[in-house]
Amino acid sequence: xxxxxxxxxxxxxxxxxxxxxxxxxxxxxxxxxxxxxxxxxxxxxxxxxxxxxxxxxxxxxxxxxxxxxxxxxxxxxxxxxxxxxxxxxxxxxxxxxxxxxxxxxxxxxxxxxxxxxxxxxxxxxxxxxxxxxxxxxxxxxxxxxxxxxxxxxxxxxxxxxxxxxxxxxxxxxxxxxxxxxxxxxxxxxxxxxxxxxxxxxxxxxxxxxxxxxxxxxxxxxxxxxxxxxxxxxxxxxxxxxxxxxxxxxxxxxxxxxxxxxxxxxxxxxxxxx
DNA sequence: CAACCCACCTGACTGC
DNA sequence: TGCAGTCAGGTGGGTT
Numbered sequence: 482x483x484x485x486x487x488x489x490x491x492x493x494x495x496x497x498x499x500x501x502x503x504x505x506x507x508x509x510x511x512x513x514x515x516x517x518x519x520x521x522x523x524x525x526x527x528x529x530x531x532x533x534x535x536x537x538x539x540x541x542x543x544x545x546x547x548x549x550x551x552x553x554x555x556x557x558x559x560x561x562x563x564x565x566x567x568x569x570x571x572x573x574x575x576x577x578x579x580x581x582x583x584x585x586x587x588x589x590x591x592x593x594x595x596x597x598x599x600x601x602x603x604x605x606x607x608x609x610x611x612x613x614x615x616x617x618x619x620x621x622x623x624x625x626x627x628x629x630x631x632x633x634x635x636x637x638x639x640x641x642x643x644x645x646x647x648x649x650x651x652x653x654x655x656x657x658x659x660x661x662x663x664x665x666x667x668x669x670x671x672x673x674x675x676x677x678x679x680x681x682x683x684x685x686x687x688x689x690x691x692x693x694x695x696x697x698x699x700x701x702x703x704x705x706x707x708x709x710x711x712x713x714x715x716x717x718x719x720x721x722x723x724x725x726x727x728x729x730x731x732x733x734x735x736x737x738x739x740x741x742x743x744x745x746x747x748x749x750x751x752x753x754x
Numbered sequence: 755c756a757a758c759c760c761a762c763c764t765g766a767c768t769g770c
Numbered sequence: 771t772g773c774a775g776t777c778a779g780g781t782g783g784g785t786t
Contacts, residue, residue: 486779518762518782542780559780560764574764592763594780610782637757646781653779702779703766722779743759745777 485557487618487651488694489705489713490542493563496708497537497544497586500565504533505581507548512577517590518558521577522599529553534579534586541614541650545605552605558594563587563708615648618687623649625681632672632680639675640668641742643687652687655700658722658747660686667753668746669739693718721747 485493510526522528532549539545546553555561567584577597579586588595600608616623631648632639642648644657652660661668663686666679675683699705699713702723706712716723720730725738729749738747 489779518780556780558763559778590763591765592778592780594762596781635756641757644780655779700779705779742757744780 485542485561485699485705486653486656486694487539487542487691488656488697488715489699490544490557490651491539491695492699492707492713493557494537494539494544496711497546497563500583500586500708501534501537501581504535505583507532507534507579507581509580510577511580514576517576517593517595517597518556519596519598521597525599528599529579534581540606540611541617541646542653543611547602550602552600552602554596554598554600554605554608554610555588556596556610558590558592558596560592561588561590561595562706564589564706564710565708614646614650616650618649618651618684618691623684623688625677625684628684629675629677629680632675635672637672638668638741639666639670639672639683640746642672643683644742644744649687651691654744655702655719655722656687656690656694659690659720662720662749662753663690665753668741668748670754721749723747 507529510529512521515521528551529548535547537544537546542556544555564587565584566587572589574589574591575587576590577588598608632642635642640657640661643652664682694700694715697713697715698707698711700715701712702716721736724736725747727736729736729752732751734749734751736747737750738745
């Protein structure tokens, strides 16, 4: 019931931390099937039972759950969500749960594109799913200079470039479209043809749109919900995403759409060059 | 390597 | 009402 880019994952992360407070003892971990995108880790319950779920962190679009000597790594895929279930109810697509004194922390994921892995604490960033990831967009090392350097020689479209998690993490289909709109750049523009100024604009726009979305609790297009069950509000501030055929909020031109790398792109033909 | 294309899966919606 | 087709916020893996 989610579909998360950085602002949504960060919002889920905050919600989980709210729930666990200073930490929760893990009574039991129950698996309701054998896998998501990958098989569930072996011996999960015996490893985690009796430990404390201390805190949840975010790296890129991954949630990292600190449990003593282990870190649970969770990706929400397109439709993953967490909730605290105080009673005994279950829902369709509940795939695993962490039982605590405060209730059951349940992971639900209809499409099952999500992921659950375990690593030893301190080795979580060496996991193959995390090891190749690029810079965090809202931290200091995301710079126009570096983006410019990395874009040299790239023949792929700028939209594909900024969604490449090796370049910068957390930007998905919605926020790529919105950042490009705010930068005045067409999604089809070749990454290798970006000027330094374009890269400065892009860094600023990516940070701006992610921060604004974060402060609105993310975007709920279909089904995204935070850990406390709240919808986001940023879907109401979108300039182009999902607005094909509607008029641009800045100039009134018709918003266009086209498939790029098997994903829909949206742009204003007048505001974006 | 980079660029491309596919697969994974369910559910909501559209059009006939 | 039913059924086929399309689309969805992600990403690893295979091929060229």
